Amino acid sequence: MTTRAGGPRRRDLAARGGPAVPAWWRDAKLGIFVHWTPASVPGWAPVDVEIGDLMASGAPHPMASSPYTEWYENSLRFPDSPVAVHHRATHPGRTYASFADDFRAGLDQWDPGDWARRFRATGARYVVLVTKHHDGFCLWPSEVRNPHRDGWTTGRDVVGELAEAVRGEGLRFGVYYSGGLDWTFEDHPIGQLSDLLAGLPGGDYPAYAAAQVRELVARYRPDVLWNDIMWPGDVRHLRAVVADYRRAVPDGVINDRFLPRSRAWPLVTSAPGRRAIDASARRGAARHRGIVPPRPPLYDVRSPEYTVHPDIEHEAWECVRGLDRSFGFNRASDEAHFLSRDELVWSFLDIVAKGGNLLVNVGPRGEDAQIPEAQLRRLDWLAEAVGPRSEGVAGTRPWVEAGTEADGHDVRLWTDAGDVVVAVRGAGAAGEVTVDRLRAGPAATVELLGPGAAEVAGLPDGLRLRWRDGADGPATRFRVRGAVAAGRPT
Incomplete structure (x- = not known):
């Protein structure tokens, strides 16, 4: 996992009015990501290959075999995919939507305060929670109505409860939002990167996404606004959303996955355009051994995924990755698929030396809201190596x-x-x-x-x-x- 993810480039500063990433973020060094969706109930994906190697493989539909369990619903759309075969054998007759009932029931066993205390013990300074992933399921009682699937939420304010618990431990709190995909609006099967771009919802979705992001900002004042995939509106639409966030949270941070829809979209999604994109994606994955997002016009922080820069980068960046090969909980993972103690601790120190942060993910189970033992053990390793004082790490x-x-x-x-x-x-x-x-x-x-x-x-x-x-x-x-x-x- 070593590659250069690109040199510095001036960000669009119109919304912030200055070039500086807030000192609190640069000082933090360690953050905790939480992927927790209805896909955490079946919690299964193939484990034989990491995402970078898979995307570089040249397979006709690599995303159908994604090691990311949070892509479970998409993998089901490919009848011969490993997930679809597993699902028919393990959950015959069940729809993906039915797992939301198990997820809601599991919330009865959730203790957000325990999570927050464990996160603080690692030395982490911020926590980013997935509030809506690609399946469109919301972890807060959104007042923005989904026109295609009513009631597709937890009901309980998971976002608010975790925000309160995390901040009560002195940590910053951020929200992840999948702006680029929502399978309740567009459920086109995604096998290649070009399918992902073609699956960017249009119609009433850009307004829906903007309204939900503004709702999250108004309710929770997130210290990090972490978008995924792309932004469904054009650049003017994006600037307005980011400007509203900057006004509400002046020392907030946005990541680099806000690439907006452009006038070139018909060319990008044409047959020649899609072939070129898929070829470029394969080359990039082979070079990076991971995923490096393209730069959007507005961002603060770069977010290479399952890959690390080979040397110092003075542009703000964080490596995002799971403790195993998935972000969401994966029942198929065993010790061989997780980072060892040496790999986890040394990778973190390597990132610190190169000027970055590590945003490391935990994937709780969906049926009982518990973080699995294998993941807790690795949080303990970070606590032993770094600890809540983060001596010699934080602020460096x-x-x-x-x-x-x-x-x-x-x-x-x-x-x-x-x-x-x-x-x-x-x-x-x-x-x-x-x-x-x-x-x-x-x-x-x-x-x-x-x-x-x-x-x-x-x-x-x-x-x-x-x-x-x-x-x-x-x-x-x-x-x-x-x-x-x-x-x-x-």
């Missing part, structure tokens, strides 16, 4: 370079209030490394971020760190005061 910025190697160990570097934070992968409870990118100043000192003791020494070939009695975890972190980059005067 990239150093001169993201990292290097030292005595056979991967090393990542970033700055915290003028100090250099050094993370050494797999270093054990005791040992020493010499970091050739650093030199010790005359009064250099070191602090081990965690249990144990450390000492620092300046050598001709670098800065030597030696430690003992540390924690034997995925990474050992040090705060070094008085260090400078190699080649600079001490």
Whole structure:
């Protein structure tokens, strides 16, 4: 999962009136995404391939075999898809809509306060909840009537309850909204990226989506407005919605998935246009080993999906991914399909060193509103590695370079209030490394971020760190005061 997702480009600043992404977001480093829909009741998708490899495979209908369980309803529209075969065997005669009844019943066991406390313990600073995914099901009692499926909501104000619980723990709260797809308005089967573009609803949907987003903003004042896929209206329509959000939440953040419908749409959705789009999507997925959205005219934060930049990016960005190969809960996932402790913690530190945030997803079960044990265990790993104080992580910025190697160990570097934070992968409870990118100043000192003791020494070939009695975890972190980059005067 290493690729460059594109260099900086000036955002459209008309709505904000300035270039700065709010400091709270850049300081946060870790956020929790929550995908929780009626698809979480059947909770099944194939697990044999990750999304980037699938989209690069050249298969005729890759999205029919999506590893994302939240795409369950779409996969059902392909009779021979793995999901359709599984559904006929496991849930014979049931419609997708019927799973909403199980979902609503499961809410009786939901404890939003417990979720919020667990999220805070990881060191996360913000939580983004899916309020409406592509199936159109709303997790709040929307007063904007769906003309095609009345009552397609939780009834209970899930969004409001989680917002209150999360903010009660001192975290920021954001909302995800699928602006580009709503299968109650357009249920065209999506097999390729070009099908997705062709499935962008028109008619009364742009007004419906705008009204719902404005309702979410008015009710919950979300700190993050996280749109998915595209925006169904034109750029003028988009500017008005974003401007309303900026006025309501001046320090709010929007992501980069607001690409509006344009005059080129007939060409884009023509047969030649669709072939070109699918070919480009395959090349991009192969290059990125994940999904990198195209830049829209308005955005604050880039959101590469299941992929990470290879180096420092000064443009605000967050890696979005699940703990396994799906965002929604997947019963088919076992330990082999989840991030290991080392992969999860080191990936997070790697992202921090490159100037990004990690928005890592949990997918609760739909039938009982519980976060599965395998996911809770990984939240605990983050809590052990980062913790609610986020010492040496929150509020940091990239150093001169993201990292290097030292005595056979991967090393990542970033700055915290003028100090250099050094993370050494797999270093054990005791040992020493010499970091050739650093030199010790005359009064250099070191602090081990965690249990144990450390000492620092300046050598001709670098800065030597030696430690003992540390924690034997995925990474050992040090705060070094008085260090400078190699080649600079001490």
